[in-house]
Amino acid sequence: MARRRRASASPLSRTALGRLRETVNDFTTRSPSRFAILVFGSLIVLFTFLFSLPAASASRTWTPLADAFFTAMSTICVTGLSTVNMATHWSLFGDILVVLGVQIGAVGVLTLASILGMVISRRLGLRAKLVAASDSNPLRVHHGPVAEGQAVRLGDIGSLLLTVVVSLLVIEAGLAVLLFARMLLDGIAAGEAALHSIYYSAMAFTNTGFTPNELGLERFGNDTWFLGILLVGVFLGSIGFPVIFALKRHLTRPRQWSLHVKLTLATTLILLVVGAVGIVALEFNNPKTFGTMNAGDTVFQSIFLSMMARSGGFSTIDISELNGSSHLVLDMLMFVGGGSASTAGGIKVTTLAVLVLAAFAEARGRQEISAFGRRVPSDVIRVAISVFFWAATIVAVSCILLMQITHEPLDRVLFDVISGFGTVGLSTGLTDELPDAGKYVLALTMFMGRVGTVTLAAAVASTSNGRLYRHPEERPIVG
Numbered sequence: 001m002a003r004r005r006r007a008s009a010s011p012l013s014r015t016a017l018g019r020l021r022e023t024v025n026d027f028t029t030r031s032p033s034r035f036a037i038l039v040f041g042s043l044i045v046l047f048t049f050l051f052s053l054p055a056a057s058a059s060r061t062w063t064p065l066a067d068a069f070f071t072a073m074s075t076i077c078v079t080g081l082s083t084v085n086m087a088t089h090w091s092l093f094g095d096i097l098v099v100l101g102v103q104i105g106a107v108g109v110l111t112l113a114s115i116l117g118m119v120i121s122r123r124l125g126l127r128a129k130l131v132a133a134s135d136s137n138p139l140r141v142h143h144g145p146v147a148e149g150q151a152v153r154l155g156d157i158g159s160l161l162l163t164v165v166v167s168l169l170v171i172e173a174g175l176a177v178l179l180f181a182r183m184l185l186d187g188i189a190a191g192e193a194a195l196h197s198i199y200y201s202a203m204a205f206t207n208t209g210f211t212p213n214e215l216g217l218e219r220f221g222n223d224t225w226f227l228g229i230l231l232v233g234v235f236l237g238s239i240g241f242p243v244i245f246a247l248k249r250h251l252t253r254p255r256q257w258s259l260h261v262k263l264t265l266a267t268t269l270i271l272l273v274v275g276a277v278g279i280v281a282l283e284f285n286n287p288k289t290f291g292t293m294n295a296g297d298t299v300f301q302s303i304f305l306s307m308m309a310r311s312g313g314f315s316t317i318d319i320s321e322l323n324g325s326s327h328l329v330l331d332m333l334m335f336v337g338g339g340s341a342s343t344a345g346g347i348k349v350t351t352l353a354v355l356v357l358a359a360f361a362e363a364r365g366r367q368e369i370s371a372f373g374r375r376v377p378s379d380v381i382r383v384a385i386s387v388f389f390w391a392a393t394i395v396a397v398s399c400i401l402l403m404q405i406t407h408e409p410l411d412r413v414l415f416d417v418i419s420g421f422g423t424v425g426l427s428t429g430l431t432d433e434l435p436d437a438g439k440y441v442l443a444l445t446m447f448m449g450r451v452g453t454v455t456l457a458a459a460v461a462s463t464s465n466g467r468l469y470r471h472p473e474e475r476p477i478v479g
């Protein structure tokens with residue numbers, strides 16, 4: 001009798017399990033953006049609990065909820081802002097949580113889910129490809145045919161996922177080896193050098209910016225070798241996995257690079273140079289920052305800060321000592337951020353490039369927007385405008401709330417808010433002084449900066465063909 005009951009229950013259980021699996025698959029396919037928010041939120045709740053445990057702190061005491069929540073948010077969103085001293089507050093277990101969290105946040109939950117599915121089932125089905133595709137490019141339409149003009153075609157998603165895993169392991173391992181060798185030459189003990197090199201390499205490639213040293217990068221402030229390695233790591237992490245994938249395939253054949261790759265690299269280099277020139281021009285006579293350096297060190301440190309302001313988060317100087325004009329330059333760099341589907345934040349360099357191209361095309365009276373011999377479709381322009389608008393709205397609302405909570409001046413609040421939204425990690429010192437209410441506001445700003453604009457772009461793209469009719473046209477006066 002018992003065998004009959006188990007036999008009759010087994011098919012029912014398998015049916016229920018199959019229905020649950022089908023429901024989850026259908027939800028992730030129909031709305032990857034909502035699935036991403038759900039998984040991100042779940043991870044933040046989990047890491048908040050783990051960071052609050054006594055085992056995660058060096059003092060073996062419970063970490064306050066606001067600090068644990070803020071650290072979890074900053075880690076999963078690969079931001080780098082902190083309300084506690086990251087070098088002294090956390091135990092080894094806490095440091096492991098930080099490194100693990102930034103790896104998850106850098107790859108992206110949808111990409112990670114697809115990778116795990118591919119490892120378990122040893123194949124990548126159509127649904128998994130669609131989910132991963134939406135993580136690599138929010139412009140993909142989830143209902144109907146996928147446009148062939150994508151930076152990464154649907155058939156290449158499996159190769160892209162492999163590139164994500166390989167590049168993450170290889171680049172971080174290479175950075176760790178170089179940093180370890182440099183630390184040994186600086187006289188740092190082998191054990192400490194090994195742990196810190198792994199920590200720094202993870203923070204560099206993921207564009208997070210946490211440091212395991214109590215004094216931060218001050219110990220390596222004049223070490224161009226060490227800083228140069230971090231600079232390379234941040235640059236590789238900021239250009240995006242689709243660009244790395246394209247360079248791997250066509251490194252010596254630039255003509256075969258997609259428009260996305262060309263726009264990403266060109267805009268990244270332009271912003272790097274323009275940012276460095278602006279910093280030199282505004283800070284060369286500031287004795288508290290670059291005023292006491294020679295010409296060579298000034299140029300290098302300006303390039304380093306220009307790159308870090310795009311999302312890296314490392315700094316060799318006290319950000320609060322910069323001139324107000326320099327803060328504004330860094331605000332703009334942080335707001336733009338890095339490349340799409342990268343470990344960097346911000347509105348992304350391709351969004352800026354599309355908006356600039358649209359502005360120049362309008363000024364010249366051209367109907368089409370083009371670059372590098374390719375035409376940019378109108379739906380891309382629409383999404384770029386939406387991303388810019390909602391990003392500016394998020395920053396504005398967060399500034400208003402934090403100014404009301406802290407009563408701090410706008411320039412100070414604006415800098416840390418944009419740093420949080422752009423997942424950069426630079427701070428004027430305001431984040432350390434925030435009350436609990438301010439910590440929650442800034443933490444939510446980091447969350448929206450990491451997933452909000454991408455989710456909006458996906459929603460706009462997925463509804464672009466939703467209507468079967470058109471309203472009558474009428475032209476309001478603008479400008």
